[in-house]
Amino acid sequence: MASPKSGESYSASSSKRDMIPRGVKKPNNIGTATFVGARALDPFLQYSILGxxxxxxxxxxxxxxxxxQGPALITNSFLDSAIGLSPYRTILFAMSAGSMLKQNITVLAYTQEEVTPQTGLIVGAFNAAMNSVNSLLFVCRQTSASTNGEHFPQSPLIVGSILYATGIAVELGSEVQRAVWKKDPANKGKVYEGGLFALSRHVNYLGYTMWRGGYALAAGGWVWGAITAGFFAYDFTQRGIPVLQHYLEEKYGAQYDHYKQAVPYKLLPYVY
Incomplete structure (x- = not known):
């Protein structure tokens, strides 16, 4: 993404590429309910595909x-009787449910900006589409990450699960750290530079890229995992980060300049 023209405000340029109404801090119950409801439907959709x-x-x-579908890890186990999926498919289903819970917790407990009904529908549809592609690629033998009838162990599942769990922890953990800090009235109008945000200025975007790539890897294999991670890394570096940085530079001025000097990495610590 090209940098905004000199002197051009965030509202006049970058805001058009931003899904979040920056600075609009007010509740929108219909929007929040739409977001939570749309995301809550996704695990049911993925269960229908996988099982x-x-x-x-x-x-x-x-x-x-x-x-x-492969056999249960332990015949007549709880997973086999209660969920009815193989352990491999159960993990993929759990990834869908975990990402839904993470995003809904963030919106309900930590998000300050208004969530509009349109945003709720777009986010819900996008996540359902991405997760459905993962599930369908897994269910199709020619594209599945499973190479031995869903028996354990399988490298794509192991590596993908580690990336997924780490990414969810980094994204949610960084956002919780920032939200707790912002609740202190003494920090009003200040830039948060602590916690995981001391590693990179958009470490939550890194966490999102990691869990998205891990989920895709576990479902569709190494190539699909790399494509997915590459797509989100490109979107964040070319759109998400420049747009948000424009807003933050305009809002915080010299404070944000100091933060950029203290934490020079935009996304991946010690690399970019």
Whole structure:
């Protein structure tokens, strides 16, 4: 993304590429309910794909072969009887549910900016689409990360799960640290430079990229995981970070300049 023209304000330029109404700090109950409801539907959709055959017809029409579900890790176990998915598919389902919980917790407990109904629908649809692609790629034998009938261990699942768990922890942990700091009246109007944000100025974006890449890796393998992580890294570096930085520079001025000097890395510590 090209830098804004000299003297051009955030509201006149960068805000057009920003999904969040920066500076609009007011509740919108309908918007929040739309966001939470739309995200809450996603695990049901992923369960239908992973365990109930939704999408199998599409896979067959496209010339693919549906991957038979593997056995339970322990026959008649709780996972087998209560969820009805193989352990591998249960982990993928848990990734969908975990990301939903993370985002809904953030919106309900920590987000200050207004969440509009439009934003809630867009975020819900986007996450459902991304997660459905992951599930469908896994269920299709030709694209699945599973290479041995869903038996354990499988490298894509192990590495993907580590990336996913680390990414969720980094994204949520950094946002909680910042939100707690901002609640202190003594910090009003100041730039947060502590916690995980002392490693990179947009470390929460790094966490998101990590868990998205890990989820994709566990479902669709190494190439799909790299494509997904690359897509979000590109979007953040070319759109998300420049847009947000424009807003923060305009809002905090010299304070943010100091933060940039203290923490020179925009996304990945010691690299970028």
């Amino acid at each position: 109930q055959g939704l999408g199998n017809g599409l896979i067959s029409r496209l010339g693919g072969e549906v991957l038979p």
